[in-house]
Amino acid sequence: MVKIKEGYVMSQREREEYERQNVLPRKASGRVDYYFKPQTKYPPRIYVFMHAETWCDRNRRPMGLHTAFPFLSRPMTKGEIEYHHFDWRLCYHQYEDWNRLLYAEEKEAEDLDLEMEGAGTEFLNQLKSFREKFPLNADLGKLPPVPPELPADEETVYLRELIDTGDALSGAEVAKLLDDELKTQKRPAVLIALRQLYQNFGKPDDKQSPLAEQAIRRKVELQQQRTRRNFVRRVWQKNKLFAMEEIRVKYPDYTANMLAADLHQKKKTAKRKKHKPVTDLRQCQLQKLAHRLKYAQLDEKDYHDTCNRIAILQQAHSLRLPVPLLVNLQKEALVYSFPWKIREGVVKNFVTLANKPGMTHQALQERHNEMVRSNYSY
Structure with a gap:
C-alpha cells in the first residue's frame, strides 16, 4: 500500500485523485535498472530507475545517460509496484555511497526471495560484485586543476572594487566618480558600471540591476563591435577602393571576412500595408469578375460578356447608382432597391429570406423597409 505520512489529512482534491488512481488495475510486473554515472565535476553515482520499461532514452538525458546501458536489472517486487502505482512522474533514486545502496537493496532482495525463491539473493550477490568495478568514492584530486587566474590590470x-563596494556609495559620490571618469580615462567598463549604479538610485530595490563583471565585459565587447562596425561602414561609403588599408590603420588585425560581416545588413521585413476589407456588393462582384477574366479559360462570347458586366458595374459604382434586386414571388416580380454601398452579406441574407417557402412580397417589403430606413448599418 502507498505510504501516507501519519496524521496527514488529504484535501478533497487529493482524496479524489487518490481514489481515482486506487481503482485502476496494478501493473503485473516491472523492471528496475541500475546505471553507473562516472565522475565528472560531480562525484560518481549509481542511478536506480523504477519501472525502467517505461523510460525512454530522452528521459535519461538530464542525467547524461541517454546513450548508456544498465549494468544490472531485476524484477520489481509487488510492494514496489503497489508503492509506485501512485507515481504521476517517472521515479528514480541515486546513490553516491555503496553502503546506502546495499542497505536499501537488501530489504528489496528479501521481498524478492519470498516471491521468487533465490532470485533476491542472486541479485544481491551480483550487485555486490560490481562494488569494485564501480567505486563511488569521489576522487576530486583527479580532476584537471583550475587554471591560475592571470594578474588583473x-x-x-x-x-x-566598484562591484564590491558600489552599493555603499551615495548618489553624489557616484555622480562625481562618473564625471571624473568622463573627464580623464574614459574606461568603457568603468563607465558602464558607474552608469548602472547611478540608474539604480532611481529604481525600487526589487528592480535594481546588480553589477556583474561578466555582464559588464559583454556590454563593452558589444559596444566595441558596434563602434568598429560604424567606422567600417563610414570608411567603405567614402572610399571603397582603399577602405581596407584605411581600416587597418586603426584595426591592424582586420580581415576581409570581418569586412564582409560588418557590411552585411539584415533585410528589413517589409511592413505589410493594411487594406480595408472590401465588403460592398459591387466591389466584391468586380473582384470576382476580374479574377474570372484573369484565370478562367473563357471563349470569345464569355470574355465579352464578362467585360461588359465589368463596365456596367464600374459605371454604376462611379455614379453611385442604387443596387436593384429583382425578386419573383407567386408569379409577381418586384424590384427592391438598396443603397449603392450595400454590403454583399446583407444582399445575400435578403435573397436567402426571399427564397424561404411561403415568403410573400408583403413580408419581404417590411424587412426591406427595416433595412433601408434603419439608422443601424445592416
Whole structure:
C-alpha cells in the first residue's frame, strides 16, 4: 500500500485523485535498472530507475545517460509496484555511497526471495560484485586543476572594487566618480558600471540591476563591435577602393571576412500595408469578375460578356447608382432597391429570406423597409 505520512489529512482534491488512481488495475510486473554515472565535476553515482520499461532514452538525458546501458536489472517486487502505482512522474533514486545502496537493496532482495525463491539473493550477490568495478568514492584530486587566474590590470582591479563596494556609495559620490571618469580615462567598463549604479538610485530595490563583471565585459565587447562596425561602414561609403588599408590603420588585425560581416545588413521585413476589407456588393462582384477574366479559360462570347458586366458595374459604382434586386414571388416580380454601398452579406441574407417557402412580397417589403430606413448599418 502507498505510504501516507501519519496524521496527514488529504484535501478533497487529493482524496479524489487518490481514489481515482486506487481503482485502476496494478501493473503485473516491472523492471528496475541500475546505471553507473562516472565522475565528472560531480562525484560518481549509481542511478536506480523504477519501472525502467517505461523510460525512454530522452528521459535519461538530464542525467547524461541517454546513450548508456544498465549494468544490472531485476524484477520489481509487488510492494514496489503497489508503492509506485501512485507515481504521476517517472521515479528514480541515486546513490553516491555503496553502503546506502546495499542497505536499501537488501530489504528489496528479501521481498524478492519470498516471491521468487533465490532470485533476491542472486541479485544481491551480483550487485555486490560490481562494488569494485564501480567505486563511488569521489576522487576530486583527479580532476584537471583550475587554471591560475592571470594578474588583473588596473582597470579590472578598480572595476571589481566598484562591484564590491558600489552599493555603499551615495548618489553624489557616484555622480562625481562618473564625471571624473568622463573627464580623464574614459574606461568603457568603468563607465558602464558607474552608469548602472547611478540608474539604480532611481529604481525600487526589487528592480535594481546588480553589477556583474561578466555582464559588464559583454556590454563593452558589444559596444566595441558596434563602434568598429560604424567606422567600417563610414570608411567603405567614402572610399571603397582603399577602405581596407584605411581600416587597418586603426584595426591592424582586420580581415576581409570581418569586412564582409560588418557590411552585411539584415533585410528589413517589409511592413505589410493594411487594406480595408472590401465588403460592398459591387466591389466584391468586380473582384470576382476580374479574377474570372484573369484565370478562367473563357471563349470569345464569355470574355465579352464578362467585360461588359465589368463596365456596367464600374459605371454604376462611379455614379453611385442604387443596387436593384429583382425578386419573383407567386408569379409577381418586384424590384427592391438598396443603397449603392450595400454590403454583399446583407444582399445575400435578403435573397436567402426571399427564397424561404411561403415568403410573400408583403413580408419581404417590411424587412426591406427595416433595412433601408434603419439608422443601424445592416
